[in-house]
Amino acid sequence: MERAAVFDVDGTLADTNHLHVTCWWEALRQAGHRVSMHDVHRAVGLPSADLVAHLLGGDRDPDRDAELSAAHKALYGQYFDRLAPLPDAGPLLKRLHRDGWTVVLATSAGGAELGALRRAIDADEAITATASADDVEQGKPAPEPVEHALELAGVPAERAVFVGDTVWDMRAGSRAGVRCVGVLCGGIPRADLVEAGADVVYDDPSRLLASLSDSPLA
Structure with a gap:
């Protein structure tokens, strides 16, 4: 079988986990959210929308989730060749x-x-x-x-x-x-x-x- x-x-x-941590932290910072890298690290592995909801809870505008995800993706994309x-x-x-x-x-x-x-x-x-x-x-x-x-x-x-x-x-x-x-x-x-x-x-x-x-x- x-x-x-x-x-x-x-x-x-x-x-790549710590690259994701840095890129999510920066994407969140740029959007005005203060989240510790420790908390971001513990959330890595969740899908993007779930990660944002997990980290920000009610302190977020769900309509901006896609912007946060796009910002993370753009930051992370700088490392693709490394x-x-x-x-x-x-x-x-x-x-x-x-x-x-x-x-x-x-x-x-x-x-x-x-x-x-x-x-x-x-x-x-x-x-x-x-x-x-x-x-x-x-x-x-x-x-x-x-x-x-x-x-x-x-x-x-x-x-x-x-x-x-x-x-x-x-x-x-x-x-x-x-x-x-x-x-x-x-x-x-x-x-x-x-x-x-x-x-x-x-x-x-x-x-x-x-x-x-x-x-x-x-």
């Missing part, structure tokens, strides 16, 4: 592909941003499909992005593993009924990932690759 390895991208395969993969991200995907796993990305990125991330990871031959937040009605922590990834892979939840770096990832994977693997390279504490549903947590893709034989991806 087919098996699916579903991966978040930002903070899981690409070292995005860096996390250690062994590409080799991990290639190894899983060789081992017979169907590798699918589940990310809120799309268009030029997704292209830049895939160039940084440099493992296109191992990636079967990409499930974007644009393809579903609700992004993480709703289960829909992971469920859509499983549909693309043609694999049931019990034959899949989801790897991510945020509590939103772990909640989405748990709600979709898949085993969840957390990584610490996005900056979220181990205890928070476990509480949100991680079955096991590794430092980064390199450590997961080195421990593959003893992991849920064995």
Whole structure:
């Protein structure tokens, strides 16, 4: 039977979370909102509209959400040619592909941003499909992005593993009924990932690759 390895991208395969933090902080600052970088960091991983609502709550004009998202996108776009993969991200995907796993990305990125991330990871031959937040009605922590990834892979939840770096990832994977693997390279504490549903947590893709034989991806 087919098996699916579903991966978040930002903070899981690409070292981009703190770039997102800086760009969201600046976009919010330009719009007159004072939000701490710590709070922004904890919100990274949510779809743009949900991130803004999470950070600003009632202290916002929903009609300006699109402007904030566009400002973040423009600021982040300046880094597209410098995005860096996390250690062994590409080799991990290639190894899983060789081992017979169907590798699918589940990310809120799309268009030029997704292209830049895939160039940084440099493992296109191992990636079967990409499930974007644009393809579903609700992004993480709703289960829909992971469920859509499983549909693309043609694999049931019990034959899949989801790897991510945020509590939103772990909640989405748990709600979709898949085993969840957390990584610490996005900056979220181990205890928070476990509480949100991680079955096991590794430092980064390199450590997961080195421990593959003893992991849920064995």
